[in-house]
Every structure is written in structure tokens, then in C-alpha cells.
Amino acid sequence: MDNLVTHSPALIVWLPLVAAFIIPLISLGRAGARARSIFVFVIFSFIFFLVAILAKNVHTVGIRVYTFGAKLPELAVPEGYMVPVRIIFEVDSMSIFMGLTITTVTLAALIYSLHFMKGQTGLARFYSLMMLLYAAMMGLAFTGDMFNLFVFLEIASIAGAGLAAYRTNMADAVEGGFKYIVISAVSALLVLFTIGILYAQYNVLSIAALAHYIRGTPLDMLALGLLAGAFVIKLAGVPVHMWAPDTYTVAPAGTTPMILAASYTSMYALYRVTFTLYGGHINTTAIGWIVIIVGVLSMFVGVMMAVHQTDIKRMMAYHAISQGGYMLLGVGVGLAVLTNPVALANYGRDAINGGIFHIINHVFYKALLFMTAEAIFFRIGTRDTNKMGGLARNMKWTAIFYVIGALAISGIPPFNGFASKLLIYEAVLKFNPVLSVIAMFVSLVTLASFTKVFYSTFTGPQMPAYKEVKEVPKSMIIGMSILAACIIFFGLFPGLIVNTIVAPATNALINQASYINAVMGAVP
Amino acid sequence: MRRVVGLILWLVLIAFLMWGVLLIHPFGYPPSDMDDYIIENAQEQTGNNNVVASVVFDYRGLDTLGEATILFTAVTGVLLLLRTQKHKEENS
């Protein structure tokens, strides 16, 4: 058991990779489909268990360091030397927060896909790519090495693009996948160039060691600009958001939540860079304001584009951009006051709490919404809201889940969206009232947009063509109900969640010194 | 109009990149803490003459696992996208 805890950071990334390698082999045999499903679920339950014990471990002992290939996992810096040489996994509360989010969503997506994908071709490769995407996201969340971060970023984008283009018989699917991979490749190359710049100056690649040395030279600032640009592209911030609606719209349902989660791991990487890598050594006010502006633009433009969409998934994708703006707004406020201890204690911490809490909330309810949209697509074969109507009679569960998701995204109590949005509103109000008013206005428009779609989709006269439409199969309902349960639980007990997983994550972000010390502590 | 804005942004980016790379250490004289450690200790620690291979497989082994995984992912993706879809048409 102790060994399991010690090696869990490595195993959590290693196991899904190996599962992805084995899945094609299993599927070759007779009764491959059944064996594959059982195998995936056994492996994934074990991974879930590992994530849980690692989370508990990090909660009690603090930052966990795992050095690959050293004599001891904790031996980040070789004996008698002053810089880390090997690849390090550094798991702090923020990483664990992302890990929990990703793992829950992936579990729901896997259960949902069980029936959703039945009868389709190429399923062995499909599940293989899903496990690879999961492994890459966990690696991104855990890694403490810049180049390793780049490698996992690339795995995530290639697997995501392959999944997004899965329905190759539709032209828009391939195009959505192509946009995703082009954007990902360009942003990943920018990250690689930046790694070159940082490596040239300090001759280390570990994030902690870089953070130890960075002092804000002109080259450092150029690197920060390039990194921030690359990650903003990947997380679909507004000037460069064009890929997101296309890709989210076309990806098969089980994978849309995962691609969404992948873009939030890029957001995590952005926070890692701004807080952990640069936080303590440069004045972050300007960067904070840039993040705030990108956030506000995303909120506003996303919601305005969403209102007039007729494709239900496309509408949700634009809302995803808009909700991403809330997270950037919250954390951006925190970043802007990072050097001001009074303001930080007063409202900065709450703002970051809200921004981070919104990540998990948004991933849950947007995943639920995407799943309901695909459930409708699954039964009636169209995503056009004008062609729908009266579906609530036949698809009760889907309608209920849609309502839960819609209320959560609009910030109505007692659902989870309300809890995080309230934190953001309050904190931002103390920072700059105008921003808070914009955020509330965007929330109202969101509510209006989802109400409109609800009426045109689920209520109204029943279309004759859809008289025989049945409720979706059980596994899809189970997948959605896991997320719905999480949403309601988070909405009812926000204090509990904030105290146990969100506030430690905020502390981990703000407290740069402990992140550095976990690796460089022994160095004189 | 968009083209002009794009051109200006591109020129700014180029200028920044040029300015940036000129600030880097002179070509041929890099700082080398980590690399010196590896060059000195690779033979003893990995029992291997080829220091680059030591870095690739031992010191940065996880990157190579990731790289192998990327190749696997791309092959899986390519074969997934170029799959036969006859089966599906029969079903639907």
C-alpha cells in the first residue's frame, strides 16, 4: 500500500498508456468488444482508486515529488549537485484538483460512450485514443518539467484531433479536427521555442529550477509572452477562439467533454506559468490585466455569438468560450493583486478560488450539456434546434439533465455554477465594479439563450417525425447522472468543496516558494 | 484590412523574435551546468558510451515514452480516420 502511494504519480500516467497499447491487441480476438469494455473499466477503476489515494496523500503531506530514474523518488537533485537533471513529477494541490476533474469527466464519458458508440467502426482505436488523451491530460497536470509538458501537450492535441475527426463521413468533422490540430501544432511549436529560450539562459528544464532562477530579464519576458500566447490559443481565449466551436461541435459526445477538459489543462498550464514560474519575481499586475481583458472579451464575444446559433452543440461550444472567460477573469484579478498582500487577502484569494472552482463546475455542467445534445442527436440525427420540438415527452431524463445543466451554467442556485460565480462576482466587485456588472450581464444572456433553446427543443408541439423517439440507453443515462449528481452535490455544499479541494489549490498556486523548495530545497 | 493588420502583427512578432535571439549567449559558448553533470556522469550511471542515448532513454526516459506514445497516437489516429466504414452503413 505504501509502495502504491509512493509510485502513484508515475502509475497514474503509465497505466492508461499501457491500457491504450493493449486495447488494439485485445480487440483482435474473438469477443473482442466485450473483453475490451471490461478491460477498460477494470483499468480505469484502478486508476480512479490511485487518483483518490494520491489526492488524500497530497492533502496530508503536501507537495509530492517523483523523480523518474533516480535512486529515490524524492531525490530531485542528484547528490552533491545544484540543479535537477532528471524529469520530475511535482504533484501539488492544484495538480490534484485538475486530476480529480479530468478523472471524473473521463469516467462519465467512458460510461456514456459504451452505448453511444455501439455498432460504430474502429472502436478499438477510438478507446485507445481516449485512454491516450486521458493519460496526456494527467501527465500535463502532474509534470514538473517544461519539455515534458510540451510532450504531453502534443499527445493531448493529436489524440484530441483524431477523436474530433472521428466521423470521417461528415466533411465538417474532418475540418473541425484539422483546425484543432493546426492550432495545436502552432501553439506547441511556440511553447517549444520558448523552452529553447529558457533553456539557453538557465540550462535547466525543470519548472521549479527555472522558477528559482528567473528574474525577469528581457528574454524572460519574451518567453512569458510567447508562452501565454500559446496557451491562450489552446484554451480558446477570444481573439484566437475560432477553432473551439468547430471542434467541439463535431466531436462525438463521449469525447467532447474530454477535449473541453484538455483545453482547461492548457489553462492550468497558463496558471502554472504565470503563478509558479514567474509569480514571485516580476510584477504581475500587467499580466493580470491582460488575462482579465482576454477573459472579459471571451465572456462577452462568446455569449453574443452563442445567442443566434441554431446548431445546439455549436451554441454550447460558444458558451464554453464565454464560461472560460469567467475563469480567466477570476484568476486574472488574483494575478493582478498578487504583489499586494492586503488586496490579496481581502479579495484576491476569493477571486482565484472562484476562478479555479469554476473550472471543475464548468467542466461538469458543460460535459452534461454536450452529452444531452448528443443524446438528442443520437435519437433524431440532427443538431438543428429549428427541426426539434416536443422532445421532453419522449426523452424525460435527457430533458431533466438539460435543465440541470442549463440552470447550473446560468448561475441559478442551488446548482454549482451559482457557487463559483458568486465567489467571482463578490471578489471582482471589490476590485472593479464594472467587470462584475459585465459578468452578471453575461450570465443573464446565458440564461436567456438556454431558455430559448429549451423551449424550441423540448417543449412545444410534438413533431410528427419524432413520435416514435425513445429515451436513450441506460449507460448514457448513467454517464449523465454521474455528472448531474456531482453538479447538485457541489451546489448544495459549496463550502465543503471550496475548503477541501479548491482553497488548497489556490494556496498551491500563490505559494511559489514551497513549489520551488520541494525540488531545490536541499540546494544551498 | 485584415491582411494589413496580420502583416503588422507578423512583423512585430518577427522583430521580437530577432531581438530575442540576439540576447542569447554567444553561439558556441553556452551555460552548461546540467549538461556538464550529464557528460561527466553518464558513463558511470548508465554504463553507456553514447551520452545522447543516455539522455534520451535514461535521464529523460519519460519524454521518450511520450514520444513513442505520440507515434502510437498518430498511427492510431491515421488508421482510425482511414478505416473502412462498410460495417457502419450496413447497420444504419
Add this chain to the structure above:
Amino acid sequence: MEYIPLNFPFLAAALLAGISFYIIIFKRNLIKLIMGIAMMSSGVNLFIVALGYRAGGNAPIYTDVPEGPMVLPVPQALTLTSIVINVAVLALMLTMVIHIYRHTGDIDSKKSRILKG
């Protein structure tokens, strides 16, 4: 700035990356776009491998190596990894372009745009 005469390799690599950025932004032909990305990755790889050069250095392989300093091994390892990554990305992109061509009969990104907004 005092290193300008010495830093031409870095300048060349950055210029290569910059030119390919122009291709990525302004060219409409999808194959040219892919070529731009390939060029950009070459530029970045050149940049990284040039960072590790040590004046008069040998390849960092101890088998029958002559006397003298060795160039840095880590940038070479990074470049090796990133080359393979780019091969993988290009393979997937080309596959998608073949599909787009199948569907629209064109590889011009303006004409083949089915998705709008």
C-alpha cells in the same frame, strides 16, 4: 547585442520560424499550410540544436572520441524527440487533408470551409 556576429545561427533559425509563420497565417492552400508548419518545426529544431553547440566540441559519444570538449547532449535529445513528434503531427494532418479533399474536391481553405463563424 554584442554577440551579433556570433549569433547568426540563432538569427537564421528564428528567421526560418518567422517566415513559416507568414505562410501559416496568409496561405490558403492547405498543403502549403502543412509545409509552413513543417518549416516552422525545422526552424525551432535548428534553434534548439544550435543552443547546444560548444565551440570546437565533439559529438557527445565516448566511443573513440578525440580529445576536446563535448557539445551539450540535452538539446540533441530534445531535438530528436521533437522531430518524431512533428512527423506524427504531419502524418495526421495529411490524412485529414486527404479527407477534406475527398469531401469538397478542393484544398483551398477559403473554398473548402464548410463551417462558418
Add this chain to the structure above:
Amino acid sequence: MLSKIVRTVANQLIVFILIFGLYVIAHGHLTPGGGFQGGAVIVSGVVMLMVAFSSQELKKSLRERLLTIMESTGALIFAALAIAGIGTVVFYNFLVGTPIFGRIPPIGPNSGDFWTGGFIPPMNFAVGLKVVAGLSAVVLALALFARGEEMEE
């Protein structure tokens, strides 16, 4: 399908390409090269065969099933070698000091000993296997698809 001369020459050349590729893979821990490079050399041979004969012809001997098994096996061997050091740490070079590839070369310049390198030579082989299978599958699938045919599912 190209002319008989080309086909005959390709048939002879493939042996040399295979040998050179295997040499590059096997000596990856002593000389420049390794699994990826050697694998790419061998795949260039496959491409040569594909040009000389036709992709349909090649499909008969390089079936997708075989390539899938080869690729997964290579990846699994690599992952297993990585995890085998878990007694200490994942990716610990557990073979150094054992009879298999465990010799430690004299420090400093030397003429090279094949049985050195710990888990690096086996890993090179695993990666080589993976690269050969993976890239051949990609090249074949693209060529077949462009001709309007598909690899068997």
C-alpha cells in the same frame, strides 16, 4: 508496378537496407543512431518496395493485423522496461551491473563494448519495432487510401 529491372534491384537492395537498419538500431548505445533512426531506415526500405511493386502487392505480406500486433508489442516492451525498475523508481536503469547489457565501460574515451548500456539497447529494439510497424502502417494506409482502396479492418 515498375519495370522488372527496378523490381529485381529493389528485391536485392532491401536486404542491405534491413541489415543497415538493424545495425543502426543495435549499436544505438555506442554510435550515433538508435531505435527511431534505424526504424526510419527500415521504413525507407518498405517505401522503396511500395514504389517498386505496388501498395496492393505489399498489403498481402504486411497485413494490418500484423502491423498492429508489432506496434503494440514494441510499445508494451518499452513500457515494461520502464516500469521494471519500480523496485526503486520508474525508469530506473535496473540492468546496469547485471549480466545482460550490464557491463560498465571504462570512463572516458574507449572503443566501445556491445554488452553495456543497461536497458538502453533493449529499449532501442522496442522503439525500432514500434517505429517500423507504425510508420509502415501509416505509409501503406495513406497510399492505399489515395488509390481508393482501404486496409482491411
